[in-house]
Amino acid sequence: MEDIRVVTDFPRKVREIENLWIPMPDGVKLAARIWLPEDAEADPVPAILEYLPYRKRDGTVERDALTHPYFAGHGYAGVRVDMRGSGDSEGLCKGEYLKQEQDDCLAVIEWLAKQPWCSGSVGMIGISWGGFNGLQVAARRPPALKGVISLCSTDDRYSDDIHYLGGAMMCDKLRWGTTAWAGAMTPPDPLIVGDRWRAMWEERLIGNGIWVHDWFEHQRRDNFYKHGSVCENYADIDVPVYAVGGWVDGYPNAIFRMLEKLPGKRKGLIGPWGHKYPHLAKPGPRIGFLQECLRWWDQYLKGIDTGIENEPMLRAWIQDPARPAPIYEERPGRWVAEPYWPGPGVKKRMLHLAPHRLSETKGKDEVQTICSPQIAGLSSGSWCGYGAVPTQPIDQRTEEGNALIFETEPLTQAVEILGFPEFEVTLASDRPNALLSATLSQVFPGGAASRVSFGILNLSHRHDDLEIEPMVPGKVETILLKLRCCGQRFEAGERIRLAVATSHWPIVFPVAETATLSIHCGASRLILPVREAQPLDTTLAAFPGPESARPMERKVLVEAEPFERSVCTDYITGLTVHQVINDAGTILHPHTGITQSARNVDRFSINPDDPNSAEGTCTWEYTFSRDSWKASIAVSATVRAFRDVWRIETHMLAHDGDEVAVESREVKEWPRDLN
8 A cells, every 4th residue: 555654663662472362260361462662561551452353363464563563652552352262262252242252351451451561541442343342342341441442333233233224134144144154163373272273173163153043033123132232321331432434334324323422522533435444445535544543542541632632523524526436546525524413514404205306395295106126226336345346336327217216406506415314205015014225326417326325224114123013005104214324515517316216135135025115205305414514624634644554574375366246137037146256365474374365255146026036145265274284164155035934054164184174054944024
């Protein structure tokens, strides 16, 4: 990454502890890698913990090398811990965000605070899983924890993670479920754990389990999902929280909610980025995020006044118009600020529906019907974009035949929005269960349409995600659908479009029956969070450029295959296949001697006329080797959406060299619960 300045001369010299064992109360030992100032025992420093199941030896190792030595060089101990049952740590990891995971983290924090090189103060930083558990552990209030930086995370495990979107079963439940399963099946490194590596590996292969089974067993917002959802009681968190994310990522919504509802000190930052740290992320512009972290840590872990407490609560990137593309290097725009959220600069603007039109004037109560083909939504891209690969939405013109289209006249002046668009719709369904999809787009002169936001609702969840209620066929109801948050500028001459459909594939699985919705236009409206420029915007200092510690050495032994994202339709049967292939090639990390390869294929197929034909298959293959040691794992999971049941077929095959270590096959079914 040519635009990142590599720092090698730090205020304090850094030493590294390649592996250190942290004992848990039950005798299990967790593996940690630590970077800290050479003189930390004489001049103790706060510890910054990143606590993950992603293998510190070869999983996050390249990112860790950029981040934690940088913190150490500025007077902190950067601590990277493999969670129980992952990487080189002992024990089992039987699921996401379990109480055991939190309990272990409390013990890790207590242990860190007592070390002679630690000042007694600890911060937690993490992205995705590490962002989740930072919030969850903060809610447990360990005394030594003084602050959290949580990136690309959520406060709500049920309705704002990979499980359900508006109560609709997400395809990412299968995608991520297979990814997490494969990762949980990988072996420890024999150089760290010795000859017991095979026994530890077999314990994981047999004992870590297939987490997606638990996820399909729980189809409503029950205690399974309430656990670990800090939205259940925001007041549990009393330490300062810096919530960070990007518009391409899947998790920006939580930032707004936490700014509104956390009781203590909090700050939000939303850029144009995908699911990555902002000094490494695409689309750009990247920022000096590690420097920003130091300002946060210095303020709350060292008590140094950095001025960050006096800055606006929210800083967000308003994106300029960009024509549709599956990947962007940069998204032009500008930074804006709000002193709190909801911010005083944001006001609601109503656009009323009429056949084919959006207008500030309310029209007649005309009714339009929609019954989309099951392939509606194929242009949507991924629910959670990583930015570095071409998975963003493509031209929304491809959806025009699949949805009802409502569109403004060309705008006479520019409009900027920040926050959550909402669709207040009066409708009826001809079936007890149906799916409602709403997509907000920016239409350019000439017709190209870029997606700005979208929302999905399983109408059985229109009132509640636990006490769900089928629709009464023919009964007219008014429903509010909140779309994903966004920050977007529409220029004069462009149009604002709302597309309404009954499918959104392959973001969510279809409901079990094909339904037709009747939209009462005169009683329906799109509500936009329109923002006027504020004087506070001009006070924002520019972020410094991105910096990092020295990248670790890596050697590419086999080049990765080109990333593939394709749609193929059989014009005889109608079967449509959406496929993504992501091959990482083969990499050698000289500092460990480990050679690693990885390959993932996600395949989702459906017939446009049959919701019960929906099927997804996801596969992962990993190989790890050094000298004569070689371990490989291959997993495959298939979900079939039959009318009455969800069927999941799984296969796992692990090899120690040429020998089969463990192989398993399972087929399980769960009744569909109005989804």
